[in-house]
Amino acid sequence: MYGAPPVIKTEVFARLPDTFRxxxxxxxxxxxxxxxxxAGNLYVVNIPLGQILKVxxxxxxxxxxxxxxxxxxxxxxxxxxxxxxxxxxxxxxxxPDTGAVKTIVDRPRREGFKGLNDLTFSSEGDLxxxxxxxxxxxxxxxxxxxxxxxxxxxxxxxxxxSPNGIVVSLDERLLYLAxxxxxxxxxxxxxxxxxxxxxxxxxxxxxGAGPDGMALDAAGNLAVAHIGSGSVWLFSATGRPLxxxxxxxxxxxxNIAYGGPDGKTMFITESETGCILTxxxxxxxxxxxxxx
Numbered sequence: 169m170y171g172a173p174p175v176i177k178t179e180v181f182a183r184l185p186d187t188f189r190x191x192x193x194x195x196x197x198x199x200x201x202x203x204x205x206x207a208g209n210l211y212v213v214n215i216p217l218g219q220i221l222k223v224x225x226x227x228x229x230x231x232x233x234x235x236x237x238x239x240x241x242x243x244x245x246x247x248x249x250x251x252x253x254x255x256x257x258x259x260x261x262x263x264p265d266t267g268a269v270k271t272i273v274d275r276p277r278r279e280g281f282k283g284l285n286d287l288t289f290s291s292e293g294d295l296x297x298x299x300x301x302x303x304x305x306x307x308x309x310x311x312x313x314x315x316x317x318x319x320x321x322x323x324x325x326x327x328x329x330s331p332n333g334i335v336v337s338l339d340e341r342l343l344y345l346a347x348x349x350x351x352x353x354x355x356x357x358x359x360x361x362x363x364x365x366x367x368x369x370x371x372x373x374x375x376g377a378g379p380d381g382m383a384l385d386a387a388g389n390l391a392v393a394h395i396g397s398g399s400v401w402l403f404s405a406t407g408r409p410l411x412x413x414x415x416x417x418x419x420x421x422x423n424i425a426y427g428g429p430d431g432k433t434m435f436i437t438e439s440e441t442g443c444i445l446t447x448x449x450x451x452x453x454x455x456x457x458x459x460x
């Protein structure tokens with residue numbers, strides 16, 4: 169339908185040091201969940217080792233905490249608390265000063281989650297998160313949840329073949345939901361009184377393993393990490409491809425965060441090599457709840 173968009177090359181910003189890898193782990197590392205705090209520090213997770221790592225603006229890694237779990241998605245509250253979608257342990261928080269881990273929800277409806285994957289805040293502090301587990305086209309039972317301190321937990325969808333990355337549109341009327349095993353991104357209308365409207369497909373992708381993490385820029389353009397293809401694709405709010413940001417190392421482009429002094433640098437976790445890649449773009453990332 170469209171011609172090939174321009175290709176933007178990436179550079180290596182930082183590589184996970186060998187001290188944070190384990191030869192006994194399979195894989196030795198798998199980076200995910202990039203999120204910036206107000207001081208410009210980047211937090212990422214190393215899933216197989218249960219690590220949450222802090223990366224300075226200079227690219228230096230330090231360990232915030234290592235615990236018995238499988239952290240995947242990260243989102244930062246405006247008070248600085250880290251919220252974690254953990255595949256094994258549910259919805260957690262981590263104190264950014266002490267590394268203390270606390271469980272928020274682990275057994276909805278007296279049963280366990282399938283396996284949480286990613287999460288994001290709205291401007292009002294509502295938290296949306298995906299419950300992927302082993303769902304796929306053979307078992308389209310992945311779930312989308314909403315949680316808030318006032319109203320607790322609400323199930324929004326339970327028929328998704330592998331829900332993954334999630335972002336809120338600029339006007340907050342929609343959620344963009346990466347559906348990995350269907351190689352698609354869905355549009356999920358959000359109702360103010362609760363629940364969702366008629367869900368549809370926003371993007372159909374091809375190749376790779378499917379869309380993973382996503383991020384929005386200040387113009388409403390959607391960046392989609394296409395794991396297995398080694399690229400991040402930038403689409404307009406109408407779904408037109410604007411650019412391909414191609415990794416110079418590895419094909420496991422898992423997730424994205426905008427950062428840097430002007431917010432126009434895209435940071436990409438590449439899990440095959442354990443690197444964080446960067447690319448310069450024309451539009452800054454959309455300000456997230458942590459920076460409100």
